[in-house]
Amino acid sequence: MKKNVNRFIEIERCDAPKLPLAQRKVEFKEIYTQLETTDLKQQAERCLECGNPYCQWKCPLHNYIPQWLKLAYEGRVIEAAELSHQTNSFPEICGRVCPQDRLCEGSCTLNDGFGAVSIGNVERYVNDEAFKQGWQPNYTSQYQLEQKVAVLGAGPAGLACADMLTRMGFKVTVFERQAMIGGLLTYGIPAFKLEKSILQHRFELFQQAGVEFRLNTEIGRDISLAQIETEFDAIFIGTGTYLPVREASLQISTNGVIESLEYLTAVNQDLLANQDIQYKSLVETKQVVVLGGGDTAMDCIRTSLRLGANAVTGVYRRTQSDMPGSAKEYLNACEEGAKFIFNAQPVAILAQDGQVTGVRFIQTKIEVDANKRKQLVNIVGSEFDVEADLVITAFGFQVEDLAWLESSSIERDKTNRRIKIMAKQLNQQTTNPKIFAGGDIVRGANLVVNAIADGMQGARDIQQFLLN
Numbered sequence: 001m002k003k004n005v006n007r008f009i010e011i012e013r014c015d016a017p018k019l020p021l022a023q024r025k026v027e028f029k030e031i032y033t034q035l036e037t038t039d040l041k042q043q044a045e046r047c048l049e050c051g052n053p054y055c056q057w058k059c060p061l062h063n064y065i066p067q068w069l070k071l072a073y074e075g076r077v078i079e080a081a082e083l084s085h086q087t088n089s090f091p092e093i094c095g096r097v098c099p100q101d102r103l104c105e106g107s108c109t110l111n112d113g114f115g116a117v118s119i120g121n122v123e124r125y126v127n128d129e130a131f132k133q134g135w136q137p138n139y140t141s142q143y144q145l146e147q148k149v150a151v152l153g154a155g156p157a158g159l160a161c162a163d164m165l166t167r168m169g170f171k172v173t174v175f176e177r178q179a180m181i182g183g184l185l186t187y188g189i190p191a192f193k194l195e196k197s198i199l200q201h202r203f204e205l206f207q208q209a210g211v212e213f214r215l216n217t218e219i220g221r222d223i224s225l226a227q228i229e230t231e232f233d234a235i236f237i238g239t240g241t242y243l244p245v246r247e248a249s250l251q252i253s254t255n256g257v258i259e260s261l262e263y264l265t266a267v268n269q270d271l272l273a274n275q276d277i278q279y280k281s282l283v284e285t286k287q288v289v290v291l292g293g294g295d296t297a298m299d300c301i302r303t304s305l306r307l308g309a310n311a312v313t314g315v316y317r318r319t320q321s322d323m324p325g326s327a328k329e330y331l332n333a334c335e336e337g338a339k340f341i342f343n344a345q346p347v348a349i350l351a352q353d354g355q356v357t358g359v360r361f362i363q364t365k366i367e368v369d370a371n372k373r374k375q376l377v378n379i380v381g382s383e384f385d386v387e388a389d390l391v392i393t394a395f396g397f398q399v400e401d402l403a404w405l406e407s408s409s410i411e412r413d414k415t416n417r418r419i420k421i422m423a424k425q426l427n428q429q430t431t432n433p434k435i436f437a438g439g440d441i442v443r444g445a446n447l448v449v450n451a452i453a454d455g456m457q458g459a460r461d462i463q464q465f466l467l468n
């Protein structure tokens with residue numbers, strides 16, 4: 001089938017349809033539905049197959065984007081899914097949670113005036129559709145290797161490593177402290193962005209492939225790292241970052257001030273258990289203020305709107321265009337009723353009788369210093385108060401002080417506790433040659449897609465370590 005290379009002029013960019021606003025504002029269901037088949041083909045057809053696919057280079061996994069767009073255009077979804085799985089352990093997840101506007105789509109040649117090809121939607125479509133048609137990733141390796149590998153943490157890095165190692169023929173055991181796999185994909189990201197049935201499906205595929213899961217098992221409490229080292233030939237650590245970053249000046253111990261992950265995890269756990277959401281009574285009809293400008297802040301804002309808050313205000317210390325999260329999620333929050341205040345820095349939690357009543361802010365602006373560097377400065381005398389019944393802080397995460405890692409020979413960065421990677425020959429190898437690591441515990445809080453990239457690379461490194 002010959003392509004018309006001018007279709008990008010005739011056809012506009014099109015996103016996946018969203019559920020009606022009235023419905024999506026009260027439900028914890030994915031708001032995006034699948035692209036119509038004609039839209040899928042048209043979007044795939046818009047790809048110029050340019051000789052220099054910047055999208056592919058900007059994608060942390062270097063996905064074969066133009067190639068699977070072509071297969072999607074030709075209706076060959078199974079082959080498109082096969083191809084996308086060659087470079088990505090979980091393309092159906094990346095299609096949903098990647099900030100495409102900052103990655104592949106942000107680098108699409110058509111993003112310069114015509115609107116990028118909606119790559120994430122096509123990635124999601126072909127993989128969802130292939131699964132619906134009964135396709136499965138192939139875990140039948142030509143080798144059945146005797147070496148056993150332990151993966152610590154069932155978040156995106158650990159699962160991607162387990163996926164690749166299983167494809168290579170290793171015996172894999174995954175240790176996870178929670179009752180379900182996924183890490184932040186399950187307990188952090190709300191279901192309106194990523195439904196939990198997707199992780200359940202992956203769990204079933206892993207089990208069919210022979211991966212052993214030791215859930216509800218905490219390293220250092222239920223089993224020591226030394227025991228795992230004795231039992232296994234290599235180890236991959238992908239236990240993530242869960243410790244909230246705090247603003248020292250804010251009284252976060254006040255009643256009615258909570259941390260983003262505590263909030264999102266509690267809501268996700270109640271939804272998973274099919275029980276009443278305990279936070280609802282604290283949010284319903286209340287004024288909620290969310291501090292922070294990343295995707296986690298947007299998740300808290302949109303969760304609060306669904307729990308019936310009277311008003312939800314997001315406050316960020318810089319401008320809207322400086323927000324570190326995805327523009328798509330900010331727009332979704334606005335559509336669902338959130339209000340935003342920019343260039344405002346929180347300076348105090350206001351309280352009465354130990355209960356939060358609001359937040360005091362000071363306005364900020366950018367000034368250029370003597371070295372021509374841009375600095376964010378507070379504007380003297382510009383303080384103002386915003387009333388709140390509930391304040392949620394979302395300033396990011398850092399690596400926890402993991403006691404079980406302290407006793408190991410793995411070197412960590414002294415200030416931020418991240419695991420150090422030696423990267424002389426093997427990209428993800430730690431100072432203990434038998435132990436590899438990746439994802440947030442190495443990078444600090446980062447994107448899901450980068451954790452997947454680390455996990456996949458970790459598996460390649462372990463293969464080289466064990467087989468050479």
Ligand code: SF4
Pocket residue numbers: 058059060061062063065088094095098100103104105119120123449
């Ligand atoms: Fe884009 Fe993420 Fe998919 Fe890469 S993995 S193509 S960045 S959506």
